[in-house]
Structures are given as structure tokens and as C-alpha cells.
Amino acid sequence: MSQSVQSMIAASRNKKSKKIIEKLVPVALFLAAALSVLTTFGIIFTLIFETFEFFTRISITDYIFGKEWLPFSGKEPLYGVLPLILGTFKVTMIAVLVAVPFGLGAAIYLSEYASDKARRIIKPILEVLAGVPTIVYGFFALTFVTPLLQEIIPALKIFNALSPGIVVGIMILPMIVSMSEDAMSSVPNSLREGALGLGSTKFEVAVKVVLPAALSGIIASIVLAVSRAIGETMIVSLAGGSTPTFDFGFTNSIQTMTAYIVQVSTGDAGYGTTIYYSIYAVGFTLFIFTLAMNLLAQYISKRFREEY
Amino acid sequence: MKYLNDVLVMKRMGSRLTFNKVWKAVFLLATSFALLSLIVLLFRIFSQGIGYLNIDFLTNFASRIPAKAGIKAALIGSLWLMAVVAPVSIILGVSTAIYLEEYAKKNKINDFIRMNIANLAGVPSIVFGLLGLTIFVRMMDLGKSILAAGFTMSLLILPVIIVAAQEAIRAVPNEQREASYGMGATKWQTIVRVVLPAAIPGILTGSILALSRAIGETAPLVVIGIPVILQFLPTGLLDSFTALPMQIFDWAKRPQEEFQYVAAAGIVVLMTVLVLMNSIAVIIRNKFQKRY
Numbered sequence: 001m002s003q004s005v006q007s008m009i010a011a012s013r014n015k016k017s018k019k020i021i022e023k024l025v026p027v028a029l030f031l032a033a034a035l036s037v038l039t040t041f042g043i044i045f046t047l048i049f050e051t052f053e054f055f056t057r058i059s060i061t062d063y064i065f066g067k068e069w070l071p072f073s074g075k076e077p078l079y080g081v082l083p084l085i086l087g088t089f090k091v092t093m094i095a096v097l098v099a100v101p102f103g104l105g106a107a108i109y110l111s112e113y114a115s116d117k118a119r120r121i122i123k124p125i126l127e128v129l130a131g132v133p134t135i136v137y138g139f140f141a142l143t144f145v146t147p148l149l150q151e152i153i154p155a156l157k158i159f160n161a162l163s164p165g166i167v168v169g170i171m172i173l174p175m176i177v178s179m180s181e182d183a184m185s186s187v188p189n190s191l192r193e194g195a196l197g198l199g200s201t202k203f204e205v206a207v208k209v210v211l212p213a214a215l216s217g218i219i220a221s222i223v224l225a226v227s228r229a230i231g232e233t234m235i236v237s238l239a240g241g242s243t244p245t246f247d248f249g250f251t252n253s254i255q256t257m258t259a260y261i262v263q264v265s266t267g268d269a270g271y272g273t274t275i276y277y278s279i280y281a282v283g284f285t286l287f288i289f290t291l292a293m294n295l296l297a298q299y300i301s302k303r304f305r306e307e308y
Numbered sequence: 309m310k311y312l313n314d315v316l317v318m319k320r321m322g323s324r325l326t327f328n329k330v331w332k333a334v335f336l337l338a339t340s341f342a343l344l345s346l347i348v349l350l351f352r353i354f355s356q357g358i359g360y361l362n363i364d365f366l367t368n369f370a371s372r373i374p375a376k377a378g379i380k381a382a383l384i385g386s387l388w389l390m391a392v393v394a395p396v397s398i399i400l401g402v403s404t405a406i407y408l409e410e411y412a413k414k415n416k417i418n419d420f421i422r423m424n425i426a427n428l429a430g431v432p433s434i435v436f437g438l439l440g441l442t443i444f445v446r447m448m449d450l451g452k453s454i455l456a457a458g459f460t461m462s463l464l465i466l467p468v469i470i471v472a473a474q475e476a477i478r479a480v481p482n483e484q485r486e487a488s489y490g491m492g493a494t495k496w497q498t499i500v501r502v503v504l505p506a507a508i509p510g511i512l513t514g515s516i517l518a519l520s521r522a523i524g525e526t527a528p529l530v531v532i533g534i535p536v537i538l539q540f541l542p543t544g545l546l547d548s549f550t551a552l553p554m555q556i557f558d559w560a561k562r563p564q565e566e567f568q569y570v571a572a573a574g575i576v577v578l579m580t581v582l583v584l585m586n587s588i589a590v591i592i593r594n595k596f597q598k599r600y
Contacts (some may be wrong), residue, residue, distance in 0.1 A: 009492065012492075018494060021496055022494050022495060022496055025496045026407070026411045028403070029403045029404070029406055029407035029411060030411070032399075032400050032403035032404045032407065033403070033407045033408060033421050034421070035400060035466075036404060036424060036425050036466060036467070036470070037424050039428060039439070039463050040424050040427070040428055042439055042443055043431065043435060043436070043439050046438060046439050046443065047435070047438065049442075050438075050442065102341045102342065103338075104338075105334060105335045105337070105338025105339065106335070106341075106342055108335050109332075109335035109336055109338065109339045110339065112335075113332055113335060113336070114339075122339060125342075126342060128346060129342060129345070129346045131517075131521070131524075131582065131586065132346075132349070132524075132579075133523075133524025133525065133526070133578065133582070134524075135524065135526045135553045135556055135557055135575075135578075136349070136524070136556075136575050136579070137349075138557075138560065139353070139560045139571055139575060140349050140352065142560060143352075143560075143568055143572075144348075144349075144352050170342075170345045173342050173345075174342065177342065199321075201321075201324050201325060201327070201328035202328055203324075203327060203328040203331045204324070204328075224430070227430055230432070231431075231432025231434065232432075233432070233434045233526070233527040233530075234526050237530075237557075238557070238560055238561065258432070258434050258527070261434055261438070262434070262527070262530050265437075265530050265531045265532075265533055266530060266533075271446075279438065280438060283434065283435055283438045286432060286434070287431065287432070290430060290431065290432055291427065291430070291431075293430075294426075294430035295427075298426070
């Protein structure tokens with residue numbers, strides 16, 4: 001060999017093209033990563049910009065404290081957001097009432113009682129449930145759950161808060177189960193064995209030892225699920241109706257923030273009208289609610305985590 | 309010698325043991341509720357939709373007459389949409405994941421990027437629709453095209469792909485990287501020839517699952533305002549189009565009862581596409597995933 005190994009290595013090192021690639025690649029990859037940040041800024045600026053335009057036409061206090069949402073009444077449209085928030089709140093409450101007891105029960109069963117085999121069968125099924133598109137849930141709510149509930153509660157309207165609430169609860173159920181189960185499974189076995197050794201039953205171990213130890217993860221999962229329920233769109237659009245009202249009943253037609261955005265988008269409100277800008281204001285309100293929930297979940301799981 | 313008196317134990321613990329059994333049954337019941345709702349949902353939709361499902365349904369365009377309504381434009385439209393979403397979201401997502409896992413030093417900017425991705429994953433899909441409407445449809449003037457909807461959907465599923473790719477890249481053991489460096493490879497050579505090949509099954513599985521979320525997502529499409537009754541197929545990325553969930557939404561909203569069956573048939577088609585995509589993901593996971 002005429003060339004020594006050292007000189008070959010040196011030659012290869014000094015190749016210009018290689019050096020350039022090594023320098024350029026991190027920059028290109030950083031740009032891709034920066035795009036996700038840009039997306040967030042894009043969302044925030046879009047919402048703020050268009051909402052600002054909305055507030056040049058409608059006073060901000062009327063929007064936040066107004067109890068009537070009548071954007072389509074030709075003469076004197078009213079933009080008080082409280083009925084929409086209340087609609088969202090009602091659906092979310094019902095969803096939580098369905099999803100939390102069933103979700104926690106299932107999580108405790110999977111983490112404390114179920115055999116490995118049962119777990120291997122049940123968990124993928126829950127994943128399927130989590131993968132069902134929300135439009136399918138919406139159709140299910142409208143054509144199955146509502147008629148079923150009408151048999152039990154005759155006063156129930158075709159569009160109501162109860163049916164989409166229950167179905168949103170079913171939708172967020174897998175999320176609560178899998179995240180709570182993760183939190184419970186990460187409680188070390190020595191704690192369980194200690195309690196069992198003192199004569200506890202499995203139920204006592206689950207409720208008095210595992211549940212408190214995993215509480216931060218469980219609460220974080222519930223808060224995240226609430227955030228999902230608030231932002232859920234298709235189920236409430238199909239089964240909730242489009243009548244924003246300021247009352248606490250659940251048998252009448254309602255409208256959520258998301259459903260209003262859908263109603264305007266499928267209608268023929270032109271670009272530049274007040275109604276057009278109102279969907280950004282409502283979207284911004286929705287964004288603030290979900291962001292607050294997400295930050296709260298992060299705070300809980302960081303601040304109250306028990307380390308073993 | 310007997311240390312435990314069974315009778316005494318039963319007397320002392322009896323009620324607690326029964327309590328345990330009762331609650332076990334309650335927890336099992338809670339679990340079955342989830343499984344039962346899935347079974348009811350699937351059974352209900354299949355039994356409604358199967359009667360309307362035939363070749364004509366797959367090859368007809370949308371129609372105002374239920375019996376003539378078909379899903380061709382929506383099915384092809386969804387495929388066009390995926391043709392944009394898949395490359396855009398996977399390239400961006402994997403690049404971001406490589407940057408975060410292989411290059412990013414621990415500093416404030418990178419921490420911010422990580423936190424931002426976590427928060428982006430929690431933004432409701434309808435808000436992404438508003439972003440798409442303003443940025444892609446109006447500012448970039450793409451109209452209600454495949455490209456505008458595709459970009460919006462890509463941004464929506466980007467966090468999911470990033471997280472999946474990060475996990476796959478993290479699972480590649482450091483020994484492999486060190487061995488590659490030891491052979492004189494540069495960092496980028498190591499990433500391209502060692503890390504990525506080992507991580508690709510995980511990346512693909514995660515990406516397919518994310519894409520299957522995009523194919524069933526309706527809200528952003530509604531906000532962008534893509535049409536539903538189309539009598540032609542798109543021929544380019546700037547054409548208008550319709551998609552499966554959009555078409556189903558339109559049918560489900562219609563007051564005529566017959567359209568409910570059409571909607572159910574549409575859902576069967578959508579669910580079949582999803583099952584196909586998920587099976588591919590599972591096959592890739594089982595066949596190519598290496599454990600180190």
C-alpha cells in the first residue's frame with residue numbers, strides 16, 4: 001500500500017463535502033424543530049389577531065359577561081359567550097361523571113386484579129376504542145344513544161346535552177384508563193407486599209396504598225381528559241344541537257364553543273363579517289381553557305409526583 | 309402444629325374478604341363497560357351500514373338521493389390527503405426527533421421546544437382548523453385545496469410523530485453509536501447508517517398510527533370549509549376535494565332517515581381503512597422491532 005492508514009484517515013477527515021454536511025445538518029434539523037414552535041406562535045397570533053378584529057366591533061365586556069348568544073338575529077345580534085361556555089361545561093361535566101368512575105375502576109382492575117393474560121387482551125381493545133374517530137362517536141350518539149335515552153327520559157329532545165356528554169365520556173375513558181393504569185403500575189411492588197404482609201386484602205392495598213401513591217398521575221390523567229372533552233367537536237356538533245341557552249338543564253338542545261365554530265364554518269357567513277371573526281374569538285376562548293387544563297396537568301404531575 | 313386458625317381468621321376477616329370480592333366484581337364491571345360500549349358501537353354501525361355497502365357505493369359519487377349516494381370522491385380524496393400528510397409530517401417529525409435526541413444540548417431553547425411540543429399535542433383539532441383557515445387558505449392563498457388541508461393535518465399530527473420517533477431513537481442503545489464512532493464514522497453518518505435503520509420500525513409504527521388519526525379527523529376539514537358534494541376527482545394538489553369523515557358528517561346531519569344508513573356504510577368504509585392501517589402498524593411492530 002502506498003498510502004499509510006493515517007494519511008487516508010486524514011484525507012477522509014479533510015473532505016470538504018463531509019465537513020459541510022456535518023455543519024449543515026444540525027442547522028436543517030433545528031429548523032424542522034423550530035417549525036413546531038412556529039406552529040404555536042402561528043396559532044396564538046392567528047387567534048389574537050382575528051379576535052382583536054372581533055373586539056373592535058363587539059365590546060369585550062359584552063362578550064365575556066353576556067348571557068345571550070344570538071349572532072344570526074339580523075337586526076341586533078348578541079355576542080355573549082356564557083351560553084356557549086355553559087354548553088361546553090355541561091357536556092364536560094357529564095363526560096367526567098361517566099369517565100372517571102368507570103375509568104378508575106377499570107384502571108384498578110387492570111393494574112391490581114387482572115392476570116397478565118387478561119391485561120394482554122383488554123389493553124389492545126381499549127386502544128381500539130381510543131382510535132375510533134370522533135365522527136363515528138358522534139353518529140353513535142345521535143342515532144343510538146339519544147333514542148335509547150329517550151325511552152328512559154321521554155322529555156329528552158333529539159338534540160340534548162346528556163347523550164353527547166355520555167358519549168364524550170366513553171371517548172375519553174380509554175385515556176383515563178391507560179394513563180391511570182400507568183401511574184398505578186409504576187407504584188413499586190414492595191409497597192403492595194408490605195401492605196399484604198400486614199394482612200390487607202387486595203382491595204385495601206389498591207385503595208389505601210396504590211391509589212394515594214399514584215394520585216398525582218391519576219389526577220393529571222383526569223385533567224387531560226377534561227381538556228380533551230372541552231375541545232371535542234364532532235360529537236357535540238352532531239348530537240348536541242345548535243341552540244345556545246343559559247340554563248342548567250340537560251334535556252334541551254345546547255351549543256358548545258366547538259359546535260358554534262362548526263355551525264359557522266358549514267354555513268355561508270362570508271369572510272370579513274362579524275360572524276366570521278366571532279369563530280376566532282370563540283376559538284381563542286376554547287384555546288385558553290384547554291391550555292390552562294394542559295398546564296395544570298403538567299404542574300400536578302411534576303409537583304406532586306411521588307418518587308420511589 | 310397449626311399456626312393459623314382458619315375459623316378465627318374467617319371470623320375476623322370475613323367481612324373484609326367479602327368486601328374485597330364485591331369490589332373486584334365492581335372493578336371488573338367498570339372494565340366491561342368500556343369493552344361493551346365498543347362492541348355495541350361496532351355492532352350497531354355494521355348492522356346499519358352493511359346493507360348499503362356494495363360496489364356501487366364505492367364507485368358512485370355523492371348524490372342527493374340516498375340510494376344513489378356513493379363514497380368514491382371521499383375515498384380518493386382521503387388518499388390524496390394522505391399523500392400530502394404522510395411525507396410532510398414524517399419528514400418534519402423525524403427531523404425534529406433526531407434534532408432533539410441526537411443534537412440538542414440541554415439549554416433553555418431546547419427545553420422550550422420540548423415543552424412546546426407537549427403543549428401542542430393538547431391543542432384541540434378545531435383550533436388547528438382555524439390556523440389552517442387563516443394561514444394556508446387565506447394568507448398563502450391555497451384555497452380549500454388538498455395542499456391547504458394536508459398542511460393543516462400535518463401540523464396537527466406532528467407532535468404525535470415527534471414523540472413516537474423520539475422513543476424509537478432513544479431505544480437504540482448507545483453501544484451501537486459508540487461502535488460506529490469507533491470505526492471512524494462522523495455523527496451524521498452514524499445517524500443515517502446506524503441509528504435510523506435501527507429505529508425505523510418504531511418510527512413507522514408510530515407514524516402509521518398518527519396518520520390513521522389524521523384520516524379520521526373531521527373538525528379541521530370542516531373549519532377549512534372543504535366541500536362535500538363533489539362530482540369529480542381531484543387531479544392535482546391545488547384542486548378542491550372531499551374526505552371520508554367530511555362526507556360521513558354531511559350524511560349524518562341530513563334529516564332523511566335513509567341517509568343514516570348511508571352514513572353508517574361510509575363509517576364502515578372509514579373503519580376498514582383504519583383497521584388496514586393499524587394491522588400494517590402491528591405487523592411492522594411485531595416483525596421488525598428489535599429488542600436490545
